[in-house]
Amino acid sequence: xxxxxxxxxxxxxxxxxxxxxxxxxxxxxxxxxxxxxxxxxxxxxxxxxxxxxxxxxxxxxxxxxxxxxxxxxxxxxxxxxxxxxxxxxxxxxxxxxxxxxxxxxxxxxxxxxxxxxxxxxxxxxxxxxxxxxxxxxxxxxxxxxxxxxxxxxxxxxxxxxxxxxxxxxxxxxxxxxxxxxxxxxxxxxxxxxxxxxxxxxxxxxxxxxxxxxxxxxxxxxxxxxxxxxxxxxxxxxxxxxxxxxxxxxxxxxxxxxxxxxxxxxxxxxxxxxxxxxxxxxxxxxxxxxxxxxxxxxxxxxxxxxxxxxxxxxxxxxxxxxxxxxxxxxxxxxxxxxxxxxxxxxxxxxxxxxxxxxxxxxxxxxxxxxxxxxxxxxxxxxxxxxxxxxxxxxxxxxxxxxxxxxxxxxxxxxxxxxxxxxxxxxxxxxxxxxxxxxxxxxxxxxxxxxxxxxxxxxxxxxxxxxxxxxxxxxxxxxxxxxxxxxxxxxxxxxxxxxxxxxxxxxxxxxxxxxxxxxxxxxxxx
Numbered sequence: 094x095x096x097x098x099x100x101x102x103x104x105x106x107x108x109x110x111x112x113x114x115x116x117x118x119x120x121x122x123x124x125x126x127x128x129x130x131x132x133x134x135x136x137x138x139x140x141x142x143x144x145x146x147x148x149x150x151x152x153x154x155x156x157x158x159x160x161x162x163x164x165x166x167x168x169x170x171x172x173x174x175x176x177x178x179x180x181x182x183x184x185x186x187x188x189x190x191x192x193x194x195x196x197x198x199x200x201x202x203x204x205x206x207x208x209x210x211x212x213x214x215x216x217x218x219x220x221x222x223x224x225x226x227x228x229x230x231x232x233x234x235x236x237x238x239x240x241x242x243x244x245x246x247x248x249x250x251x252x253x254x255x256x257x258x259x260x261x262x263x264x265x266x267x268x269x270x271x272x273x274x275x276x277x278x279x280x281x282x283x284x285x286x287x288x289x290x291x292x293x294x295x296x297x298x299x300x301x302x303x304x305x306x307x308x309x310x311x312x313x314x315x316x317x318x319x320x321x322x323x324x325x326x327x328x329x330x331x332x333x334x335x336x337x338x339x340x341x342x343x344x345x346x347x348x349x350x351x352x353x354x355x356x357x358x359x360x361x362x363x364x365x366x367x368x369x370x371x372x373x374x375x376x377x378x379x380x381x382x383x384x385x386x387x388x389x390x391x392x393x394x395x396x397x398x399x400x401x402x403x404x405x406x407x408x409x410x411x412x413x414x415x416x417x418x419x420x421x422x423x424x425x426x427x428x429x430x431x432x433x434x435x436x437x438x439x440x441x442x443x444x445x446x447x448x449x450x451x452x453x454x455x456x457x458x459x460x461x462x463x464x465x466x467x468x469x470x471x472x473x474x475x476x477x478x479x480x481x482x483x484x485x486x487x488x489x490x491x492x493x494x495x496x497x498x499x500x501x502x503x504x505x506x507x508x509x510x511x512x513x514x515x516x517x518x519x520x521x522x523x524x525x526x527x528x529x530x531x532x533x534x535x536x537x538x539x540x541x542x543x544x545x546x547x548x549x550x551x552x553x554x555x556x557x558x559x560x561x562x563x564x565x566x567x568x569x570x571x572x573x574x575x576x577x578x579x580x581x582x583x584x585x586x587x588x589x590x591x592x593x594x595x596x597x598x599x600x601x602x603x604x605x606x607x608x609x610x611x612x613x614x615x616x617x
């Protein structure tokens with residue numbers, strides 16, 4: 094009997110865990126050993142931070158065709174229509190599967206699933222668990238992973254590089270090089286297939302809703318291995334992050350708050366989004382973010398206001414308990430007054446180019462979730478489609494892998510090749526990280542222009558040279574290794590933005606008058 098399939102998953106968010114569970118169920122007698130490697134626990138992933146919910150058609154008045162059309166409209170000509178249709182059609186079954194696994198979503202007085210409305214959706218179709226939906230999905234999947242034989246979760250391993258070998262058929266991914274964050278041990282870990290599910294790259298920006306680990310590591314590793322990146326210019330900024338300049342992070346005010354009735358106000362109390370877009374405060378995120386950015390720039394103000402009074406005290410308390418608790422901890426009270434909000438980097442719409450099954454152009458390598466560019470999001474992501482993508486495409490990746498991935502002839506599970514003496518990040522590395530985040534925010538942010546992009550590209554090259562110099566000089570810190578990835582991803586965003594011929598979705602260059610046609614195009 095042949096040995097079990099050996100698979101490494103890098104990342105422990107929803108996409109990585111959903112894939113591992115699906116592959117384990119499909120492996121059958123043949124078996125699969127699945128190692129999930131992560132820099133931190135699943136509870137610290139991008140997935141866990143997701144407040145809004147999962148977009149899925151659950152109401153008779155809704156249809157997958159409407160969900161498809163909303164997705165295509167927000168994606169503005171850059172979506173793969175076939176991928177969009179696959180994902181939205183399978184959404185309802187994913188919700189049913191989560192319910193079977195023990196997920197607790199909000200229900201109405203009749204016991205039926207509640208659906209919220211968010212930006213870009215013409216109807217309410219976002220299934221949620223208060224304002225902690227991502228945490229609920231992570232809880233359910235983590236519990237399933239913990240009790241499933243053949244799946245191992247390692248939350249102290251940082252993937253450094255992909256292992257690539259030349260075989261008769263061409264180049265193939267054969268594993269990953271990892272760093273144990275506790276011991277400093279560097280290990281070559283081989284596998285029949287590697288799945289990158291490393292999340293986003295929001296930390297390349299000064300203001301981001303992403304957790305500290307969102308440094309673009311999967312995208313960077315793929316790029317260093319020569320794998321194609323796609324649509325990197327499209328970085329979605331969430332319009333309503335809480336303005337709290339003295340706080341170390343940036344807290345998200347879910348779009349579901351506007352879906353429940355909150356409205357954006359200028360400092361003079363007038364409605365910000367009236368006359369800007371037919372969907373007003375629930376326009377696509379790129380539209381709302383640019384409108385806020387313009388108001389802040391033109392008015393010389395650091396934020397605008399989000400008036401939640403229309404929601405009502407009892408409903409806000411019931412539906413947004415985490416937001417309420419966080420605001421109270423800062424001395425803010427959305428029940429009695431408006432909240433100060435500003436845009437912040439939120440979601441990388443592009444990433445590692447894959448097909449509809451999550452397979453990259455390199456045999457043996459898959460990419461899932463936010464680090465991947467599957468063709469679903471195009472130029473901008475429809476609200477709450479990300480958790481949906483992280484549930485649907487992993488199913489197909491697992492099916493394809495179980496049926497088609499060959500086992501390597503030679504295979505060695507682990508081979509230690511050295512040990513790094515890890516040190517705290519130097520003051521120079523810390524200063525370079527801040528410089529990178531400032532350059533990205535100022536030159537490759539919500540609104541761009543040719544001169545700003547060129548200046549950012551020049552500055553990013555200088556930062557890269559400084560980072561390379563520190564590495565060649567022997568500095569070894571987790572912060573510096575993450576910064577190496579961040580610089581690569583930042584440059585990819587900037588350079589691809591410079592090549593965009595017209596404006597679409599989350600990419601807006603004031604020197605490009607032309608807008609892309611709002612139609613779906615296949616990008617297989």
